Amino acid sequence: MGYRIVVAGATGNVGREMLNILAERHFPVDDIAVLASRKSLGTEVSFGEKTLKTQDLDTFDFAGWDIAFFAVGSGATEKHAPRAAKAGCIVIDNSSLYRTDPDVPLVVPEVNPEAVEQCHKKNIIANPNCSTAQMVVALKPLHDRARIKRVVVSTYQSVSGAGKEGMDELWDQTKAIYNPTAEVKPKKFQKQIAFNVIPHIDVFLDDGSTKEEWKMVAETKKMLDPSIKITATCVRVPVFVGHSEAINIEFEDFLDEDEARDILRESPGIMVVDKREDGGYITPVECAGDFATFISRIRQDPTIDNGINLWCVSDNLRKGAALNAVQIAETLGKRVLKKG
Structure with a gap:
């Protein structure tokens, strides 16, 4: 027996990836509805070998549906997630809206699967920020062994984290650099992203950090x-x-670097590729489309007593969003719903 599943935001990058992963992992689906805003109404999306037409999120009746994946942003989530939850449908939300809510579990199944059992407080489970999700997968087994005191992390985040508009802007600006008559001014990003890096994701806070940086701190502590x-x-x-x-x-x-490497090799969701030679590590190009969180460059930090450095790479549309959401649903099925 399977589940009646809803995917809200099915025409976006993450929504489409959710549909792909549900099909790839053979998630037990008896019925599925795909929802979008009215401007995308009727758009066709793929689910395995099926082609589905989107329905209107504003008027959809969630009664009788088991799980709703939300990939629609905080505004639409704030409006529709409580409506779905009230109808008895458990919401797995990809926005940032509920991540710090004490009554909403924030879950990465390799880290805190037991947290899904608290979902009935609001019938909502939060999916963490993409950069946090891959980091905690790497930290959890090491924390269990040697207890982490402090983490210093620098991220190198792809434009797909900013949605289709971010990907389009990189593409258009890259083409424009080779065309002297073309000029593509930044719209989605604060400065030119092509052939550049921008140390600014989300809004600035009073202490000088950005909200993206704050999310990594708050979400890691919670999970x-x-x-x-x-x-x-x-x-x-x-x-x-x-x-x-x-x-x-x-x-x-x-914690010795060799032991850390062995621990990570045996940990769920992780693939260690760590050879001290040219090309003996993973880059974003190689991780795209993969389920795993890849760990490379594991080495002792000689500047402190108990320090380790590592390089962590993952497909942000998968583990950072859609894959983690589907894994939450799988965990929900095993621990709470128990009918799949």
Whole structure:
């Protein structure tokens, strides 16, 4: 017996990826509805070998549906997620709206699968920020072994994290650089993204950090351990798909780099590619389309007593969004709904 599934925002990058992953992982679906805003109404999307027509999110009746994946942004989520939840449909939300709500579990199944059992407080489960999701997958098994005191992370985030408009802007600006008569001014990003990097994602906060950096701190503490100290610098780079992170970790106890490598190799959701030779590491181009979070460049930090450096790469549309949402639904099926 399968589930009655709704995908809201089915015409966007993440919504389409959710449909792909549901089909790829053979998620037990008895019935599926795809929803979009009125401007995209009637657009056709693919689900496995099926072609589905989008329905109107504004008027959709969620009664009798089991799980709704929301990939529609905070504004539409604020309007429609409580409506779906009230109708008895469990919402798995990809926006930032509910991530810090104490009554809404924030879940990465490799890190805190038991948290899905708290979903009935509001019938909503939050999907973490893309940059946080891949980082906590790497941190969790190491924290279990040696207890993390502090994390310093610098991110190199692809333009797909800003949606289709971000990808289009990189494409158009790159073409314009080779055409002296063309000029494409920044619209989605604050400065030119082609052949450039921008140390600014989301809005600035009073302390000088950006909201993206704040999300990494708050979400990691909520899912992993509130006592961990975290500082982040989040940077947009001219890559279409795949987020990268340089992570420096300070532990309470000593952890040898070889043991850290072995622990990560045996941990769920992780693929270690760490050869100390030319090309012996993973880049965003190689991770695109893959389910795994890739770890490379594992090495001791000699500047502190108990430090490890590593390089973490993942497809942000998959583990950072759609894949994690589907894994949450799978965990929900095993621990809460128990009918798939």
